[in-house]
Amino acid sequence: MLVEIDSKTSTKITSETKIDGLYEGTKPDEVVEDRKVLIKVNCYIEERNKREACNLDKLEVPFPNVATRLDSGFFENDQIHNGEKCIYTVMPYYSDKTLNDVDLSTLGEENVKDILKQLTDGLSFIHDKKIIHRDLRPENVFYKVDNGKTTVVIYGFGLSKEILHAPLYNSSFTEDKTTDYSSPEMQPDSELDVTESTDVFSLGGIFYFILSEGKHAFGDEVSSRSHHIVNDKPNLSKLKCSEAEIAKNLIQRMINNKASDRPTMEEVKNHPFFWSNTDRLNFCTMLYRATEEWNFKRGLKGDLNLINPITGAKRRDYKMNDSKNNWCERLQLSTNECKLYDIPKNQAGCIKNLLNQSEVNYNGNSTYSLLCFIRHRKSHSDNEFVKKISLNDNYLWDFVKERFPKFLSILTVTVRESKDMSLIEVKYFY
Structure with a gap:
């Protein structure tokens, strides 16, 4: 040709x-x-x-x-x-491949997170220019690898609109075709206004597509997706990453049925999913300091005491004992962890032994109590093996994440929903 x-x-x-x-x-x-x-x-x-x-x-x-x-x-x-x-x-010439052509199961987690960050940066740039893309989907994202470096590029601006001072009314979209990744306000017969959050919804769908290795957030049946989108029936059970809980926390917000409840692009960029392990531990430290300013049964401190860090369930009585989901019983190092951290097998209980050495009476069913334990990690013991883990942010966070995958998500949701104005310092993270 x-x-x-x-x-x-x-x-x-x-x-x-x-x-x-x-x-x-x-x-x-x-x-x-x-x-x-x-x-x-x-x-x-x-x-x-x-x-x-x-x-x-x-x-x-x-x-x-x-x-x-x-x-x-x-x-x-x-x-x-x-x-x-x-x-x-x-x-x-970017590439002859889009995200739809990639075997996502072959990508490492760091590479995947970098791709998601690039997509976030790209859409932020588009919105900064006062443009709504309106047709974000895997087919409209080029995928290229050059010298081992992966780059994704957003294109396909045929349905894009400029937005300046007011939301766009859906009546202006009647000639446009919706896709599987369109928000509720872009679906046929919708009378909802269209804003930048329309693209946030679509981006959330792409996030799930990548993190689930090709699944759709609103089901495998193409014919049912529009119905599930309009009726707020996502299925996020197929996430395939070690940080599935915090990823789910972000995606759920992005594909929220109500546009005003979706995060801004700035909030997406600053979500804990994208934080380094050091940032996450610093967040725990700041949160602990903030909660110390309030009465035990009031404010965020009281809220966190009523939540089990393993199940995420709230209890009416924070003193209630749930032995099955007691975080204090999950501190033993595994054989693989001993090998990874170069710790003798007879020291596998070194972290758990801190509970007996500490003057603090930890509540094994309390998220706040676990937060306190993590915060005090550096002052608990002079044990060289404990220090090997507690003073290495990557080791320590992996240790926490492996045992309590819902922990960061619980903290994130509780802080975001808190009415306490004194949490401004902590909320700056996101």
Whole structure:
């Protein structure tokens, strides 16, 4: 295939790609005579095409995770769309793959988290330019690997809209096709306003798609997804990552049925899911200090005392003893952990022994009590093996996460829902 679409710039289509409507091509520049590019081609629809071109102009400042427009125009050729008038958009050659083409099970967790962060940064950039994408989905994200570095790039701005001072009314979307990743306000017959949170919903669906290795947050049956989206029936049970609980906490907020309850992009970027282990431990320290300012049975301290850190269940009586879910009984090091931390097997109980050595009377059913134990990790003991774990933030957090996967999520939700104004210092994290 060789189709010249612009004789003045010598822009040519050379071959089709696996992606519908996307072609490989060449466009000369000052350095390379036939630079390889990607060319997106659509049948001409005046309003939509003008909108896409206008919004791409606003995104012309290069950003690594958002597609850049090199050129655009109109052409007609019998080999493309049966000779109908088409609009083309020329982009740098990112990749011939999208997220839909990737075997997500082969990606390591650090790589996955970096991809999610890139998507978050890209959408934040788009929103900063006062544009709503409105069609975020795995097919609209390029995926490329260059020298071992993975980069994802958001493209597909055909349904995008500029938003300045007011939300967009859904009446302006009647000509647009919704997708499996569209928010409730983008579904047919919706009378809800469309804002930046519409994209947050779609991004949450992509997060789940990646973290579940290709599953959909609203079910495997394509025909039922729109119904499940409108009726707020997600299924987030297929997450495949070591931090599933805190990831679920973030995704649940992002795909909230009510737009006003979804996080802003700034809140997504600052969510505990993206924190380093050191940040998480610092959060625990700040939270502990904040709770010490209040009466035992009031405020956040009292709330945390009523929550079991293993099950997340609230109890009416914080003194109630649940021996089955007592966190104090889960501090023994496993054989694998002893090997990982280079600790003798006869010292597998070194962390648990701290409970007997401490002057603090820990409540094994209290999240606050566990928070207190973590906070005091550095002053509990001179035992060299305890220090090997407690003074290494990665070791310590892995130790906590392995035993109490809901712990960080419990802290996050409790702080966010707290009415205490004195928590401003702690809430700055997210």
